[in-house]
Amino acid sequence: QSALTQPRSVSGSPGQSVTISCSGTSSDVGGYNYVSWYQQHPAKAPKLIIYDVTKRPSGVPDRFSGSKSGNTASLTISGLQPEDEADYSCCSFAGTYTYVVFGGGTKLTVL
Amino acid sequence: QLQLQESGPGLVKPSETLSLTCTVSGGSISRSNHYWAWIRQPPGKGLEWVGCIFDNGDTYYNPSLKSRVSMSVDTSKNQLSLRVSSVTAADTAVYYCARQATLRLNTYKFDSWGQGTLVTVSS
Numbered sequence: 001q002s003a004l005t006q007p008r009s010v011s012g013s014p015g016q017s018v019t020i021s022c023s024g025t026s027s028d029v030g031g032y033n034y035v036s037w038y039q040q041h042p043a044k045a046p047k048l049i050i051y052d053v054t055k056r057p058s059g060v061p062d063r064f065s066g067s068k069s070g071n072t073a074s075l076t077i078s079g080l081q082p083e084d085e086a087d088y089s090c091c092s093f094a095g096t097y098t099y100v101v102f103g104g105g106t107k108l109t110v111l
Numbered sequence: 112q113l114q115l116q117e118s119g120p121g122l123v124k125p126s127e128t129l130s131l132t133c134t135v136s137g138g139s140i141s142r143s144n145h146y147w148a149w150i151r152q153p154p155g156k157g158l159e160w161v162g163c164i165f166d167n168g169d170t171y172y173n174p175s176l177k178s179r180v181s182m183s184v185d186t187s188k189n190q191l192s193l194r195v196s197s198v199t200a201a202d203t204a205v206y207y208c209a210r211q212a213t214l215r216l217n218t219y220k221f222d223s224w225g226q227g228t229l230v231t232v233s234s
């Protein structure tokens with residue numbers, strides 16, 4: 001069982017928006033502004049798409065955005081495209097004992 | 112462009128030690144000011160941080176694995192290594208190495224990943 005809780009799956013049609021939640025505690029998501037999100041296509045390595053809650057690495061489309069409220073972080077993908085179909089995992093810094101925790105991953109289906 | 116490549120046996124027997132190497136190219140381990148991490152993903156499951164190492168050998172491990180894990184770095188070869196002892200079927204996973212930016216850089220992220228290598232624990 002993963003430390004952070006994500007929905008197993010979400011879906012949306014091309015052009016729509018979807019939001020994926022990532023629930024933690026005050027010891028991880030709620031305690032630090034160090035949430036990151038990773039996109040993973042089948043049999044591929046994860047790719048960083050959001051870090052420090054809201055920041056996007058260069059090259060990541062601005063259709064991807066991140067936010068946080070309390071102990072829950074969210075990834076929103078607007079203007080869904082077929083190539084967005086992938087697994088998405090959240091990650092948080094969790095202090096100087098646990099260090100890093102991941103969510104279980106959410107499968108996004110573009111209908 | 113930074114590239115990471117994992118290598119090692121794809122099959123390990125229960126109770127034995129899993130050993131993997133990650134070779135970094137396109138950048139230097141010793142001048143990056145980053146940590147270098149191992150992250151694993153059991154088939155059909157989520158990612159799990161195993162631990163990380165700095166170029167001076169400073170290490171941090173997942174508390175749940177700490178008693179069985181060790182990491183090392185060879186800056187002359189630009190390589191990092193992972194050993195997991197007393198493995199069981201629960202250690203079967205794709206193992207990734209990744210560059211880890213930490214609080215010393217006022218951020219926290221894994222921004223470059225290897226392609227991963229599947230290790231199966233079975234007799």
